[in-house]
Amino acid sequence: MAQTVGMIGLGIMGRPMAKNLIKAGYPLVVHSRSQGPVDELVGAGAKRGSSPREVAAQVDVLVTMLPNSPEVELVALGKDGIIDGARQGLLYLDMSTISPLVSQKVGKALRSKGVRMLDAPVSGGEKGAIDAALSIMVGGEQADFEAALPIFQALGKTITHLGPLGAGGFTKLANQIIVAVNLTALAEALTLAKKAGLDRALTLKALGGGLAGSKCLDQKTPNYVAGTYNPGFKIDLHFKDLGLIMESGRALGVPLPCTAIVQELFNAMRVKGRGGLDHSGVITLLEELAGLPNQS
Numbered sequence: 001m002a003q004t005v006g007m008i009g010l011g012i013m014g015r016p017m018a019k020n021l022i023k024a025g026y027p028l029v030v031h032s033r034s035q036g037p038v039d040e041l042v043g044a045g046a047k048r049g050s051s052p053r054e055v056a057a058q059v060d061v062l063v064t065m066l067p068n069s070p071e072v073e074l075v076a077l078g079k080d081g082i083i084d085g086a087r088q089g090l091l092y093l094d095m096s097t098i099s100p101l102v103s104q105k106v107g108k109a110l111r112s113k114g115v116r117m118l119d120a121p122v123s124g125g126e127k128g129a130i131d132a133a134l135s136i137m138v139g140g141e142q143a144d145f146e147a148a149l150p151i152f153q154a155l156g157k158t159i160t161h162l163g164p165l166g167a168g169g170f171t172k173l174a175n176q177i178i179v180a181v182n183l184t185a186l187a188e189a190l191t192l193a194k195k196a197g198l199d200r201a202l203t204l205k206a207l208g209g210g211l212a213g214s215k216c217l218d219q220k221t222p223n224y225v226a227g228t229y230n231p232g233f234k235i236d237l238h239f240k241d242l243g244l245i246m247e248s249g250r251a252l253g254v255p256l257p258c259t260a261i262v263q264e265l266f267n268a269m270r271v272k273g274r275g276g277l278d279h280s281g282v283i284t285l286l287e288e289l290a291g292l293p294n295q296s
Contacts, residue, residue: 002026005151006059008052008075009096010037012231013122014065016129017095017155021063022046024154031055052076053085061091061151068240069098076106088114093148095136095155097121097176097237099244100169101251103139107165116144119165121172122156123179126232127219133157137175139167173248176241180262180279182216187283190224191290201225220280229281236275239266 002025007018010032018041021028030041031049042048049055052075056062062082066072072094076082082092092115094103100119107117118140128134134156138145145161152159162171189212193203204221207213223229242263249256269275269285277284287293 003060003151004029004058006030006049006055006062007041007046007065008032008049008055008062009065009067009071010034010041011065011067012126012233013129015041016126017063017065017134018046019044020129020132020154021151026151026154029055029058051080051085052082053080056082056085056090057087059090061093061148062086063093063095063151066094066096066098067237068096069102069244072096072098073102073106077109082115083110083113086110086113086115090115091144091147092117093120093151094118095120095122097172097241097244098169099247100139100166100173103169104166107140116141116147117165118144118148119168120148120152121168123172123175124156125219128156135175136160137162137168137171139163139169139171140165170248173241173245176238177245177256177259179216180238180242180266181258182214183220183280184262184265184282184286186217186220186224186280187286190283191286191292194287194292195290216280220278223278223280224283229277229284231276231278233279234275235266235269235277235279235281238279239263239270239275242266 004027005021006029008031015037018030022045028046029049030038030046032038038048064075103119110117118138120136120138122134122136124134132155135158136152136156138161162168208217245259265282269282
């Protein structure tokens with residue numbers, strides 16, 4: 001019989017991930033601050049949980065996909081949290097992107113209740129979540145990773161165990177440096193090309209066939225061609241990740257000059273009220289600085 005899985009956090013990423021767990025045949029218990037996605041998942045066969053505590057009490061494996069470190073701490077350790085409802089032996093998979101130091105703190109607290117924890121942040125955006133094609137970066141005990149592997153395989157394609165608890169988070173922060181800098185470089189390049197009068201679709205085709213090609217270019221091409229930036233991953237969330245990156249860099253003594261510049265550009269997007277755009281939407285700021293309209 002399939003293990004019962006809990007899913008807490010049903011946003012842009014969590015909702016399609018929950019749907020893929022149902023498709024894979026897992027009995028699912030769901031909880032989220034917004035009731036619309038909960039109702040949708042209940043309609044698809046999931047069971048409703050009224051609190052993290054109630055979810056934890058009913059499941060063998062619990063997955064969280066939450067915005068930031070404070071939300072994970074609250075859900076895991078706060079009033080009516082996972083720690084209050086978990087049975088000994090519960091396997092907790094936090095797939096949020098948070099501070100690795102917070103992951104280690106939460107894991108230590110949960111161990112006192114017999115709960116095993118992996119930090120397992122993901123990359124691939126909304127499309128990767130929908131297609132069950134996420135890259136999943138995992139930190140924690142090897143035995144716990146092996147126990148969680150079938151669930152990860154229902155959600156992603158590239159699944160890597162990177163070391164002890166927190167290793168997944170540090171790897172995700174490295175990933176977010178590359179993505180943010182890549183998207184900003186694409187924004188500069190496409191703005192230059194547009195100012196020179198080049199066709200954007202043809203420019204993207206040419207760039208994608210050479211060394212400048214990337215998954216960022218491939219996945220975000222429809223946004224650039226249409227000039228619309230509906231969120232697959234919001235500027236606001238990537239700005240949060242950039243803050244975690246800079247904190248980690250300072251703690252570890254690692255200068256991150258390119259990341260610092262990109263962080264300020266993302267901050268400018270938020271100041272302009274564009275934090276809800278997809279992170280590829282940073283191009284709108286570069287186009288504005290170049291005196292171009294924000295359409296392709």
